[in-house]
Every structure is written in C-alpha cells, then in structure tokens.
Amino acid sequence: MHAKFFVRLERTLNEEISQIREELDRQSISRQAAEEESDRRNLQLDSKQKIIEDLENQIEELRSPAAKLKADSYRIDDSTLRQLFLNYFNAEPAKRADIAMLLASILEYPPDEMDKFRTAVRNSLTQASSSFFFGSRASPSGGHGGSSITEQFIRSTSPPSNPATASSSAAALDSLLR
Known part of the structure; x- marks a missing residue:
C-alpha cells in the first residue's frame, strides 16, 4: 500500500516536473525570440540613426556653400x-x-x-x-x-x-x- 502511494506520488511529481520543464522550455524560447526581436530592432534603430546622421551631414554640406555663396555674392x-x-x-x-x-x-x-x-x-x-x-x-x-x-x-x-x-x-x- 505504501508502495502504490509512492509510485503515484512519483508519477505525479514526474508529471509536474515534465510540465515545469515544458513551461521552462516555452519561456526560454519566448525569451530567445524576444532577444532576437530586440537585436533586430536595435539594428534597425542603428541603421536609421546612421541614415539620419548622413542626411543631417548632407543638409549641413548644402547649407555651408549656400551661406558662403550668399555672404560672398553680396559683398x-x-x-x-x-x-x-x-x-x-x-x-x-x-x-x-x-x-x-x-x-x-x-x-x-x-x-x-x-x-x-x-x-x-x-x-x-x-x-x-x-x-x-x-x-x-x-x-x-x-x-x-x-x-x-x-x-x-x-x-x-x-x-x-x-x-x-x-x-x-x-x-x-x-x-x-x-
């Protein structure tokens, strides 16, 4: 009788352990997917920041000669x-x-x-x-x-x-x- 109880307890504990492992695996996969998404978005952000910097530099390059030309042309x-x-x-x-x-x-x-x-x-x-x-x-x-x-x-x-x-x-x- 005690043996059956321990077998059932062992089976129940094994099932709970299995469920906890499955949940841990799911959470691990979700965490990994979230990290990958975060990395992808960081790369996009870096790329867009680079584009913004390039555009700002181009604007400044266009303004400098125009301002210089305006200043020089009316002297x-x-x-x-x-x-x-x-x-x-x-x-x-x-x-x-x-x-x-x-x-x-x-x-x-x-x-x-x-x-x-x-x-x-x-x-x-x-x-x-x-x-x-x-x-x-x-x-x-x-x-x-x-x-x-x-x-x-x-x-x-x-x-x-x-x-x-x-x-x-x-x-x-x-x-x-x-």
Missing part, C-alpha cells in the same frame, strides 16, 4: 558704396531712380521695401517725362557716352580683364531695374 566694399551714395546725390534726376534701385538691390532690401523703390522709380520717371515735355530735362546720356548707371557701377566693380562678364552683369542688373 561690396565701403568705398564703392559711398561712391554710389555720392553718385545718387550728384546724378541728374532721371538717373536717381536707377541708383536707388541699384542700392536697394545691393543692400538686399526685403520685397516690400523693393516695391516701395519700384514705386519711387515709376514716380521719378513720370516726373522726368513731364519735365522733358516742358523742356527742362537733361540729356539722357548723362555725360558718360550713353551708358546707364548700372553699367557704370559694374565697370567700376568688375576686374578689367573680363569685359564680357561685366557687360552681361550690367545687362542683368539693368533688367532688374526696369
């Missing part, structure tokens, strides 16, 4: 700027609007201010036209062989070795002023 020496202001006050009235537009462009006025300058140009051209009809307009050449104030400015700031570039730049600025 004008003080003496040339002073000369332009002096030319404005000494110029005939018909040329003052061109000089004002050129100065506004060089000084990078915001669009709303540029609109004010364009309005001033139109007004001054209207006044110059009306003075022409009444016989008080100065000659259009301005004493510089027919060249516009923009062309004069380009000539004064361009190196003399490349006249083609100066005249194309003058034409571009002239078109901006009109």
